[in-house]
Amino acid sequence: MLKEGQVRIPSGCAISGILSRKGECFSGETIIKSIELMHDRSNGLGGGFAGYGIYPQYSELYALHIFYNDLTAKASAEDFINRHFDVENAGKIPTRRVKGIDDSPLIWRYFVSPRQFKLQESELDEKEYVARCVFRINGEIEGAYVFSSGKNMGAFKGVGYPEDIGRFYMLETYDAYLWTSHGRFPTNTPGWWGGAHPFTLLDWSIVHNGEISSYDANRRFVEMYGYKCTLMTDTEVITYLFDLLIRKHGMTLKEAVDVVVAPFWSEIELMDEKDKKRFDAIRAVYASALINGPFSIILGFSGGMMALNDRSKLRSLVAAEKGDNLYVASEEAAIRIVCPTPYSVWPPSGGEPVIGLVEGKK
Amino acid sequence: MSLQLNWPDYLVERDENKCIQCEVCAKQCANEVHKLDPDTGKMVSDDMKCVDCHRCVTMCPTRALKIRVNDLEFKPNANWTSSAIKEIYKQAASGAVLQSGMGNPKPYPVYWDKMLINASQVTNPSIDPLREPMETSVFLGRKPAKLEFNPDGSLKTKMPPQIKLSVPIMFSAMSFGSISGNAHESLARAATKLGTLYNTGEGGLAQEFYKYGPNTVVQVASGRFGVHPGYLNAGAMIEIKIGQGAKPGFGGHLPGQKVDEAVSRARMIPVGSDALSPFPHHDIYSIEDLRQLIFSLKEATNYEKPVCVKIAAVHNAAAIASGIARAGADVIAIDGFRGGTGSAPTRTRDHVGIPIELALASIDQRLREESIRNEVSLVVAGSIRSSADVIKAIALGADAVYIASAALIALGCHMCQTCYTGKCNWGIATQREDLVKRLNPDVGAERLVNMITGWKHEIDEMLGGMGINAIESLRGNRLMLRGIGLNQKELDILGIMHAGE
Numbered sequence: 001m002l003k004e005g006q007v008r009i010p011s012g013c014a015i016s017g018i019l020s021r022k023g024e025c026f027s028g029e030t031i032i033k034s035i036e037l038m039h040d041r042s043n044g045l046g047g048g049f050a051g052y053g054i055y056p057q058y059s060e061l062y063a064l065h066i067f068y069n070d071l072t073a074k075a076s077a078e079d080f081i082n083r084h085f086d087v088e089n090a091g092k093i094p095t096r097r098v099k100g101i102d103d104s105p106l107i108w109r110y111f112v113s114p115r116q117f118k119l120q121e122s123e124l125d126e127k128e129y130v131a132r133c134v135f136r137i138n139g140e141i142e143g144a145y146v147f148s149s150g151k152n153m154g155a156f157k158g159v160g161y162p163e164d165i166g167r168f169y170m171l172e173t174y175d176a177y178l179w180t181s182h183g184r185f186p187t188n189t190p191g192w193w194g195g196a197h198p199f200t201l202l203d204w205s206i207v208h209n210g211e212i213s214s215y216d217a218n219r220r221f222v223e224m225y226g227y228k229c230t231l232m233t234d235t236e237v238i239t240y241l242f243d244l245l246i247r248k249h250g251m252t253l254k255e256a257v258d259v260v261v262a263p264f265w266s267e268i269e270l271m272d273e274k275d276k277k278r279f280d281a282i283r284a285v286y287a288s289a290l291i292n293g294p295f296s297i298i299l300g301f302s303g304g305m306m307a308l309n310d311r312s313k314l315r316s317l318v319a320a321e322k323g324d325n326l327y328v329a330s331e332e333a334a335i336r337i338v339c340p341t342p343y344s345v346w347p348p349s350g351g352e353p354v355i356g357l358v359e360g361k362k
Numbered sequence: 363m364s365l366q367l368n369w370p371d372y373l374v375e376r377d378e379n380k381c382i383q384c385e386v387c388a389k390q391c392a393n394e395v396h397k398l399d400p401d402t403g404k405m406v407s408d409d410m411k412c413v414d415c416h417r418c419v420t421m422c423p424t425r426a427l428k429i430r431v432n433d434l435e436f437k438p439n440a441n442w443t444s445s446a447i448k449e450i451y452k453q454a455a456s457g458a459v460l461q462s463g464m465g466n467p468k469p470y471p472v473y474w475d476k477m478l479i480n481a482s483q484v485t486n487p488s489i490d491p492l493r494e495p496m497e498t499s500v501f502l503g504r505k506p507a508k509l510e511f512n513p514d515g516s517l518k519t520k521m522p523p524q525i526k527l528s529v530p531i532m533f534s535a536m537s538f539g540s541i542s543g544n545a546h547e548s549l550a551r552a553a554t555k556l557g558t559l560y561n562t563g564e565g566g567l568a569q570e571f572y573k574y575g576p577n578t579v580v581q582v583a584s585g586r587f588g589v590h591p592g593y594l595n596a597g598a599m600i601e602i603k604i605g606q607g608a609k610p611g612f613g614g615h616l617p618g619q620k621v622d623e624a625v626s627r628a629r630m631i632p633v634g635s636d637a638l639s640p641f642p643h644h645d646i647y648s649i650e651d652l653r654q655l656i657f658s659l660k661e662a663t664n665y666e667k668p669v670c671v672k673i674a675a676v677h678n679a680a681a682i683a684s685g686i687a688r689a690g691a692d693v694i695a696i697d698g699f700r701g702g703t704g705s706a707p708t709r710t711r712d713h714v715g716i717p718i719e720l721a722l723a724s725i726d727q728r729l730r731e732e733s734i735r736n737e738v739s740l741v742v743a744g745s746i747r748s749s750a751d752v753i754k755a756i757a758l759g760a761d762a763v764y765i766a767s768a769a770l771i772a773l774g775c776h777m778c779q780t781c782y783t784g785k786c787n788w789g790i791a792t793q794r795e796d797l798v799k800r801l802n803p804d805v806g807a808e809r810l811v812n813m814i815t816g817w818k819h820e821i822d823e824m825l826g827g828m829g830i831n832a833i834e835s836l837r838g839n840r841l842m843l844r845g846i847g848l849n850q851k852e853l854d855i856l857g858i859m860h861a862g863e
Contacts, residue, residue: 211486213828214835216842224733249508264495278517284501284524285509287834288736293486294829312494312831314487 013197013209014041014162014183016329017298018338019305019356024324025053028171030338031179036163037337038330041209042183044100046196047165048157050205050300051176055152061088061111062130062202065148065155066137067193068106073143080141084133085112093156098168101160105193109154127202127247134201135228145194150203153302157182157196165196177358180300182207198300199235201243205300208235209330210315213293221288234295241289242299253306253355259286261311261351298328304357313350320345326356367451370409373430374418380426381405387418387427392785392797415778417787449708460708463781463791465608465700465745465767468712472700473719473852474751478861480842482829489831491822497832498821500530500761502599502739503668504692522692523668525598527762528557529818530833531752533810534697534743534764535581535603535672537565539616539625539637540704540781541770542798545790548773548806550574555811559598561764564588564614564639566628572596579670582659584613585639587629591662599693600659601670602652604643607701607744610674610715614639615705620784620793653689660690668692668739675699675721675744676714680728687729687738695764696721698744702767704791705782718744719758723856726759726838735759735838749820758856759838772813773806 016034020026031049055063064081068074081087089111095104114129122129134146148155153176156169162183182197198205212218212234219229219237225248227240238260245256259282263271268279283290294314299306307328309317320327320335320342327335332345348354374395383405387396393411396418398404412429419427436444449460482488489496503524510518533549540563553560554577561579562571566588571578580597582589594600605611616625616637626633646652656669670693671686673679683694698718703711722742729735742755743764755763771777774788781791789801821833830836844861845853853860 211829213482213486213830214839217835217837217839220730220838220840221736224730224735250510255511265497265499266495274514274516278511278515280501280524280526281509281517281519281521283834284503284521285505285736287501288837290832290835292830292832292835293482312489314489 013185013207014038014330014334015181015207015209015296015298016334017178017180017207017300017305017307017327019178019326019358020324021326021356021358022324023053023177023358023360025175025177026179028166028174028176028179031181032163032166032171034329034334034338035166035181035183037334038183039161039163041185041330042161043185044161045159045186046157046184047160047162047182048155048196048198048207049162049166049169049171049179049181050148050153050155050198050200050207051171051174052153052178052300052302053176054154054174055111058088058111059152061113062149062151063154064110064112064134064146065093066108066110067145067147068108069143070106073141074106074108076141077137077144080133080137081110081112084115084118085110086115087112094170094173095168096170098160098164100164101158101168104158104168131202131243138230139228147194148200148205150200150205151302153203153205153300155198155200155205157198158193159196178300178305180205180207180298180305195231195233197235199231199233199239201239202247203302204239204243206235206239206242206297207300208238208295208297210234210295210297210310211293212238212291212295212310214291217288218291235297238291238295238297238299241291245286245289254353257306257308257353258282259289260291261308262286262290263351264311296330304355306356307348307354309348309350309352311351317348318345319348319354326354328354366455368448369434370412370432372412372414373409373432374407374412375428375430376405376407377426377428378404380424382424382426384423386421386423390417390421390787392787392792392794393783413778413780413783414776415780415787416776461705461782462708462711462779463703463705463783464777464779465702466712467779470700470717472745473717473848473856474747474754476846476848476852477719477754477843477856477858478846479750479753479757479824479828480844481827486829488829489826491819491826494826494831496822496825498529498818498825500527500833501525502527502670502693502741502761505737507737523666525559525668526557527559529814529821530756530760530762531746531814531817532558532579532741532762532764533560533769534701534766535561535563535579535601535606536704536766536770537563537581537616538568538571538628539563539565539620539793541791542786542789542793542801543568543624544798544801544803544806545770545773546571547803548801548810549769550577551803551807552810552814553577555807556814558814561601562588562597564603565616565625566630567593567596568624568628582655583639584641584643585637587631587637587639590630594659594662594667597667599668599670600663601672601695602643602655602659602691603672604646604652605672605674605676605697606703607674607697607699607715607718608703609706609710610676610699611641612706612710613641617784622793625793649685649689652686656690670695670741672697674701675716675718677716679716679721680724683725683740684728684732684734687734691738693739693741694725695741695743696725697764698742700745701743702745702770703781718742719754720852720855722755722758722760727857730838749817749824752817752821753824753836754843756833756836757839757842759840761837768813769810772809773801
């Protein structure tokens with residue numbers, strides 16, 4: 001049977017995200033509790049988490065989290081890493097045995113910075129250099145897969161129910177100001193750890209519920225800009241879209257949102273001249289970046305998160321606030337289990353982003 | 363004097379019990395098939411002249427007429443088919459090039475009919491177009507590499523000229539001359555009502571059509587007929603016609619008898635003179651020459667109109683299209699080998715060029731590999747017969763399609779494929795006054811609007827079925843297609859998987 005990346009597998013899911021806008025760190029136990037409540041939205045074939053602010057001691061280094069199928073893959077990948085990066089620290093990511101989680105690959109972590117002369121030789125900016133190295137490891141080294149590559153953040157994922165995955169990775173030992181999580185319900189059984197969510201690139205992480213019907217239009221668009229969609233998943237292509245629009249095209253998060261969930265023509269016609277001109281141009285130039293079909297996503301980044309629904313709101317998404325904390329989840333119950341008395345709870349409209357930023361961070 | 367060895371292709375059958383000798387058939391037939399025999403008082407017909415256009419059958423008040431394909435056959439022979447033999451008889455008698463009208467009728471594969479469209483089930487909801495917005499608008503024109511905004515959110519990037527179509531379907535080039543003024547008028551009015559464009563072809567633009575300018579593509583072809591600054595500025599878009607799917611590498615010839623007073627004025631040539639379009643543009647012998655023409659036209663129109671370059675789908679169309687994009691064209695139109703024509707040499711029409719589906723797939727892929735697909739718009743033509751063909755073309759990577767044969771059929775064309783005779787009984791491909799007035803432009807425009815409206819409803823429904831509510835999300839979305847009965851090479855070129863995969 002073909003595994004993820006060789007075939008496109010649609011899946012339904014549960015998502016949850018919790019942000020402290022004060023930037024106060026809290027352990028991963030909370031997010032596990034939230035996603036666990038939505039157990040029935042997953043089917044045990046994928047779960048994962050992203051935490052931001054978890055590596056304060058290495059905050060200026062890229063944390064590469066890598067799955068290896070075997071030691072040969074590890075040797076080749078490490079050879080590549082040593083040639084392209086200075087490695088400050090490396091080791092196995094600590095895990096514990098959990099019932100229901102087996103067949104785990106080798107899971108390693110490296111804190112690295114680009115080798116200066118290599119970086120200069122490449123004439124790329126640092127982020128592009130790291131991104132290209134990640135693409136090369138994932139595309140060229142058989143059996144090695146980088147599943148997290150940001151600074152002071154990390155993804156933890158695998159095949160299993162999300163709560164089991166969380167305990168497997170001992171997330172209660174990490175403190176983050178932002179946690180996102182995902183439970184997966186794929187309609188096929190690939191059983192590949194790399195295929196679980198979140199999907200990440202540099203500091204971006206995406207958890208996603210839905211099946212976008214514009215997938216191949218979006219994929220073929222981003223692939224024109226040097227991205228390689230090796231997983232054939234919605235999350236992968238959505239991550240690249242945001243990376244392209246924000247990092248490469250220099251847009252703000254809000255502008256990128258205007259592109260991927262551009263308003264309907266019927267709404268644009270009612271706008272004033274300035275906005276009409278803006279959205280006419282967006283829909284003309286970025287027609288292939290419009291994300292269509294049902295989705296709800298949580299995009300995590302250094303300093304905040306954004307939750308977003310497709311413009312027809314074909315997937316559930318609820319948001320809540322209590323003090324400085326912002327909660328988003330597929331179901332309200334998943335918020336109330338960790339925050340029983342939020343000050344406000346609302347269902348964001350289709351295409352209307354919920355953006356939470358940590359004070360003082362850009 | 364040569365022997366005439368051919369016999370009639372069609373047989374006119376008249377039910378004598380029904381015929382009332384009203385002579386309607388005789389009056390309706392420009393080919394003069396029917397006449398009243400004064401001796402017997404009965405209607406008789408000369409089958410040899412019949413082109414199977416069905417005008418008489420449709421108009422006969424008592425339904426007394428039927429046209430049958432002549433079933434007289436040569437001895438069966440898989441190699442020397444009856445058409446191969448008859449064409450030799452014709453050439454042996456005339457020494458001439460065989461002429462044909464309308465598109466390639468040979469049984470080549472029609473790839474549209476070998477692709478199937480996807481729909482949503484369970485994991486992704488289909489969208490009901492009666493309840494939810496369904497968007498079919500597209501923009502044609504050059505796109506900047508990226509957009510920039512001012513701090514107040516307004517657009518900073520200067521946008522090149524764009525044309526917004528309410529449906530991704532335009533009426534393709536048919537010149538005034540090759541088709542009648544009333545056919546032209548029907549297309550212009552329908553395009554205006556529908557929010558799309560029609561195309562002048564290389565026939566220039568008669569003064570009374572200038573009012574349709576915002577919905578007009580003005581064409582500049584190798585003969586440069588009717589081209590002047592007023593003409594270029596009259597339209598919404600300018601199209602440089604390099605080639606046509608029905609006759610790639612070939613010019614054009616409008617016989618002098620079709621050049622009446624009105625056609626003469628529009629084309630800026632004397633009445634009765636043949637209008638000959640040369641094979642190539644004699645100022646374009648290479649791609650860098652094309653660039654000069656593109657920018658001359660842009661200069662002439664103050665950079666306010668997108669410039670389209672239309673080529674026939676030929677073997678290396680992908681590389682040519684890439685060159686055209688880099689030469690500065692804003693829109694590239696590709697015309698496949700099944701595209702229609704008023705007149706083409708039969709051998710060229712039937713044997714030169716490639717199917718539009720394959721050309722489109724390879725051009726779209728090539729432009730993507732070169733990271734320039736988003737900069738230009740891609741329009742395809744060459745036998746789009748239905749809304750399903752439109753959907754498939756867009757999923758393969760087109761921004762919009764051109765239709766012409768389908769539009770003429772909506773106006774009453776019965777595909778008799780003899781447009782070049784100038785005796786079109788339906789008032790379409792003719793300039794004969796008595797024939798032209800058979801086509802009422804009010805009715806013609808309404809029928810075109812009806813057809814496109816029907817297609818749009820069908821497009822909405824198929825998009826909704828796929829869980830898509832904006833047509834741009836279908837563009838190049840090849841996962842929405844599967845091949846049926848295609849070999850691996852064909853699937854690879856089309857960039858799609860086989861049904862069941």
